[in-house]
Amino acid sequence: MLTDDFHVFDTTLRDGAQREGISYSVGDKLAVARLLDTLGVGFIEGGWPGAVPKDTEFFARAADGELKLEHATLVAFGSTRKAGVGVAVDAQVRALLDSRASVVTLVAKSDVWHVERALRTSLEENLAMVSDTVSFLVGEGRRVFLDCEHFFDGYAHDRDYGVRVLEAAQEAGADVGVLCDTNGGMLPMGIAEIVAEVRSRVGIRLGIHTQDDTGCAVANTLAAVSAGVTHVQGTANGYGERAGNANIFSVIGGLVFKMGLDVLPAGTIGESQRVAHAIAEIANLAPDTHAPYVGSSAFAHKAGLHASAIKMGPELYNHMSPELVGNSQKILITEMAGRASVELKSAELGVDVTGRPEVVSSVVERVKEREAGGWSYEAADASFELLVRDELAGGSFSAPFELESYRAIVDRREDGTVVTEATVKVHADGRRVISTAEGNGPVNALDRALRQALGDVYPRLAEFELTDFKVRILPGKHGTDAVTRVLIETADAAGDWTTVGVHPNIIEASWLALADAVRFGLLPPSA
Structure with a gap:
């Protein structure tokens, strides 16, 4: 039975959505949240209601019953009140309450440079903004986490100010102070040293949020845990701005399998690869085949x-x-x-x-x-x-057909129309069959002609679909001509399979891959 002793906090839908090329619809966000819940994360940061219209709609639909979570708690993200504005009338703060999320993450400046140069306010006013907003939300029944933006860079500029921000948040009722490596420039030894020092100076529970600009986001997160933080933030597949965030699957893998921490509900970690790949599909990004733990080539x-x-x-x-x-x-x-x-x-x-x-x-x-x-x-x-x-079979493995010959013709006409026609002559089931078909190219035409020729003998061919075609030109060796390698992916209702063909002639290389695709697809189940 999991307790509140350790938090796995996912921000795929907020920070992860800042990755270049990602644009979730509200339906996408609901689907991603359900997947993350099956993984068993404790908190799902859904976005910034009031600032992003889609996020406002997402929280409304979630609160109205479209999102039923078994393990996770939905979190709304927002900023502290504006400088010089009363917290009760700050529109962004009111939007956090309107989201109906029971947990709120506030972002606050903890670096003197950013307070003075970016916010253009005083250090004391920034502390008041933190204190006022946290206490207001806690008074409205919300649980509050504070993200201390640029904490590690700020610690280098002033070793006390970030600590004062954490103390202000704690006194106002915040549950967690999250130390953020916003620019992603830290290394694990620096993270561990600063976390340990800050932990000795404050009483608030500490969390960690890292970016991957040095390729150390996961290592930095685990180093922070070793130094005492009990709240970790990350995103699915490491999605995020610039080089991305700490990959939540790698973080969880390290916590569970390398550090012996039971941070997920029993049985859910086995969903890691499925959830990782499903979220990649929703994001319309190819899954990273070499990602630790969940990549298809990880083992x-x-x-x-x-x-x-x-x-x-x-x-x-x-x-x-x-x-x-x-x-x-x-x-x-x-x-x-x-x-x-x-x-x-x-x-x-x-x-x-x-x-x-x-x-x-x-x-x-x-x-x-x-x-x-x-x-x-x-x-x-x-x-x-x-x-x-x-x-x-000693070289005599039975094949479903024997090729006599094939021919492919490409006819480029005066009006610019390009017509491709292929003819195949094959022997199958004791018969000689000649078939001609047109296609949008030589390979497509050959594929159609072959399946047409064999269709009466092997009706299953109607279920086959050529789903991918890759060509690579390989340089010749020792004075030989270049050769072409073709990979063809074929699918039917039962699954998909990939075949290869190689030859100096691209059409012959394609034919070899096509022939293998048919041979393999027609293998009997007991073969």
């Missing part, structure tokens, strides 16, 4: 030496079990692969090569030979599985 192994050790025990090259965060181990097949890599990868794909050392050796040699010629199986599991099955 991927390429070197044969690693695979040999992992075969004896996954913990030999994994710092933890990937399943704990909803992730999985992945073995990559490249020219670096050894026998163990092939065995583990085959098992991962559901192909049993147990007791077939000659097959494993043959696959290793074929992979190395092909990689030297430009092939890459690292992102083409389907083509690798077909290669293994071919070797298991």
Whole structure:
């Protein structure tokens, strides 16, 4: 049972939304909040009501019942009253009350430079702004956290003023004083030193908010926890302004698995990868494949030496079990692969090569030979599985069709119209079939012609969809011409698969990938 002893505070919807390229709709914000709640964070900062119209609407819809949270408490963000304005009549402060959020985070200046140069007010007036606003909101039944903006930079300018801001907040009834590395310039040793010193000087509970401008946001957060803070702030996938914020998934991973702190409800941390990727989709950003803990390659192994050790025990090259965060181990097949890599990868794909050392050796040699010629199986599991099955069958693995020939013609007409036509001649089910189709390019036309030719024999082909097509031109070696590598992703209702083709001619490279896509997609379930 979690208590209030430690706070995991997420600000994806406020600070994270400041990342370049992110623009959440109100519906998006509601969906992200639900995902964060399934992760089990304690607080979700929803935005700045009164300052941002979408945020005002978000809080209204949440309060009216559209957002039901099981674990988290929704937090409204805003600033202290303006200089020279009574707190009870400050429109932004009133908007915080109107949001109906039970918790409010106030941002306040804690750096003398910013008070005097940015706010253009006196140091005493700034302290009064903090005290007045906190006490007013607490008097209205709100729980208040204070974000001390530019705290660490300010500590270098004046070691006492930031402490006075924290003391003013505490005396007015604030629960937490959050030390913010707003410019993101700190390193872990500096964070730890200052947090420890400030903790010895004040009685208020301390929190930490870090930016990633030095690439140390997560490390800085964990250093602050080691020094005594019990409230951490971060964003999903590290989204945020400039280089971003502390990645909440990495922070939680460090707290739980490396520091032994139970900061989430039981069982929710296994949702980490799913939540991370779902939020990336909502933000319309590709998930970071190499993100710690939750990236699809966070537990991927390429070197044969690693695979040999992992075969004896996954913990030999994994710092933890990937399943704990909803992730999985992945073995990559490249020219670096050894026998163990092939065995583990085959098992991962559901192909049993147990007791077939000659097959494993043959696959290793074929992979190395092909990689030297430009092939890459690292992102083409389907083509690798077909290669293994071919070797298991002694080179006679049954294929659903046999190619006789193909032809692709591109006709650029006088009026500027471009027409592409492809003809394929194949043998399938004892029949010779000739099919012609048009497409928006040679590959599309070949794909249509092939599926059209085989459609009567294999009706399942109607479910296949070519979803991605990537081309890379590889430089030739030792005076040879350049070659083309094509990766094709195909999908049906059951899932998706990727195949590869390599050849000096881009059409032939595409055909090889297309043929593999059909071969793999038509594999029987028990193959």
